[in-house]
Amino acid sequence: MIGFRRVGKTSLVKAATKDMVRIYIDARRLEGMSYITIRNFLNELAKSLSIIAN
Structure with missing residues (x-):
């Protein structure tokens, strides 16, 4: 995912993949x-x- 910093990209990906590794x-x-x-x-x-792993 590409976009400006601090607009919620990671939060969006985390929400969309909540039950996935x-x-x-x-x-x-x-x-x-x-x-x-x-x-x-x-x-x-x-x-x-x-x-x-650590």
């Missing part, structure tokens, strides 16, 4: 890139998963 990826680290590779995405996914 969710993993959040902090995509702000990818904002400055002109394009995102699968490696960039997988690195952020791995970071998100490691936070859950």
